[in-house]
Amino acid sequence: MSDPDGITLRTVEMKFPLTTRYSDYDTKGHVNNAFFLTYFEAAKHLLWREVWKRHPDPPFVVAEATVRFLSPAMIGDPLEVDISTKEIKTRSWIWQFRITDARDGRVVAEGSTVQVYFDYTTRQAIPIPEDVRALLESGRPEPASS
Numbered sequence: 001m002s003d004p005d006g007i008t009l010r011t012v013e014m015k016f017p018l019t020t021r022y023s024d025y026d027t028k029g030h031v032n033n034a035f036f037l038t039y040f041e042a043a044k045h046l047l048w049r050e051v052w053k054r055h056p057d058p059p060f061v062v063a064e065a066t067v068r069f070l071s072p073a074m075i076g077d078p079l080e081v082d083i084s085t086k087e088i089k090t091r092s093w094i095w096q097f098r099i100t101d102a103r104d105g106r107v108v109a110e111g112s113t114v115q116v117y118f119d120y121t122t123r124q125a126i127p128i129p130e131d132v133r134a135l136l137e138s139g140r141p142e143p144a145s146s
Contacts (some may be wrong), residue, residue, distance in 0.1 A: 013082050013083070013084040014043075014046075014047055014051060014082070014083050014084070015080055015081070015082050016042075016043055016046050016047075016080065016081050016083075017078070017079075017080055017102070018039055018042070018079040018080055018081045018099065020035075020073070020077075020079060022075075025075050029074050029075045030072045030073065030074060031072075031073040031074075031079075031108075033067070033069060036067045036069070036099065036109050036111065037065055037067060037111075039079075039081055039097075039099060040065070040067075040081070040083075040095075040097045040111060040113060042081070043081045043082075043083040043097060044058075044083065044095060044113070044115075047083055052135050054132075054135075059117060059118055059119070059120065060115040060116055060117050060118055061115070061116050061118045062113050062114065062115060062116075063092065063114045063115070063116045064112075064113065064114040065111065065112070065113045065114075066111050066112055066113075067109055067110075067111035068109060068110045068111060069108075069109050070107045070108060070109060070110065071106055071107065071108050072108070073099070073101070073108045073109075077101050077103075077108075078101065078102040078103060079099055079100065079101060079102060079108065080099070080100050080101075080102045081097060081098070081099050081100075082097065082098045082099075082100070083095055083096070083097055084096050085136045085137070086112065088128070088133060088136050088137065090127050090128065091116055091117055091125045091126060091127055091128060092114055092115060092116045092117070092125070092128075093114070093115055093128065093136055094112050094113070094114050094115075095112060095113050095115065096110070096111070096112040097109075097110065097111050097112065097113075098110050117129075117132070
């Protein structure tokens with residue numbers, strides 16, 4: 001649906017298991033705060049490349065990123081990351097993330113990133129192509145070509 005300012009709002013959610021590494025933890029056994037943006041990046045890559053089957057070098061840049069830490073993730077905690085499209089504008093969109101403990105759904109962290117569709121040749125923001133907009137709105141993989 002669109003609001004009067006032309007912003008398309010829709011929530012599409014995908015959930016991925018999150019693999020933590022020993023190096024992600026600090027001396028107290030918590031996942032270090034610096035790694036949460038890496039987890040967001042991993043979810044974006046899985047959605048873009050593995051689910052939507054898009055080129056592995058995505059034509060967008062991240063203009064903004066936020067993380068809100070809600071509870072600790074400890075060594076061995078099985079984690080999942082959800083990614084959903086929160087808002088779509090002409091040249092940008094917001095993906096929101098939620099990292100949870102897979103055992104009980106406890107929320108560990110939430111955040112968002114603003115992506116800007118980008119032409120690396122002209123070094124300019126450009127409108128989101130209709131095929132990408134359709135993926136952002138639907139969240140479903142593109143049909144296999146015959």
